[in-house]
Amino acid sequence: MKTKLKNILHRYKVEAFKATHSRQSLEDVTKECLDISENVLKNAYHYHFHRLPDATRVEIINMINNYTLEALLPPIIEKVMRRVVMLERQHELLLETITEILEALSEDEGGGKPSGT
Numbered sequence: 001m002k003t004k005l006k007n008i009l010h011r012y013k014v015e016a017f018k019a020t021h022s023r024q025s026l027e028d029v030t031k032e033c034l035d036i037s038e039n040v041l042k043n044a045y046h047y048h049f050h051r052l053p054d055a056t057r058v059e060i061i062n063m064i065n066n067y068t069l070e071a072l073l074p075p076i077i078e079k080v081m082r083r084v085v086m087l088e089r090q091h092e093l094l095l096e097t098i099t100e101i102l103e104a105l106s107e108d109e110g111g112g113k114p115s116g117t
Contacts, residue, residue, distance in 0.1 A: 004104050012097040019089045029089075033081040040077050044069055 019025050047065060049058070 001108050005101060008097060008100050012093060015093050016090050020086055029082060029085050032085050033078055036081045037077045
């Protein structure tokens with residue numbers, strides 16, 4: 001049983017490493033991150049003035065807003081989304097591993113003990 005569990009955990013480690021380092025996986029993650037980031041930036045909030053300020057203030061605030069949305073936020077959101085997507089994939093692998101462990105334990109429990117009659 002010990003070797004079975006070691007093999008399952010080793011497979012998890014190998015699959016998690018492949019998910020984070022293989023070229024195909026990284027391309028898939030990058031595409032997914034860019035799609036999510038694009039949707040997030042499309043849904044960015046816009047500032048609405050309660051009172052109408054003078055034209056120069058509005059222009060400055062719009063310049064800051066545009067700079068933030070176009071220059072600062074995209075790389076930050078992409079990095080955060082990359083981390084989220086990688087964690088989601090590792091989480092899915094971990095759930096599969098836990099399922100395998102539970103199945104192995106139930107097989108061992110069912111086959112290893114004789115009936116008490």
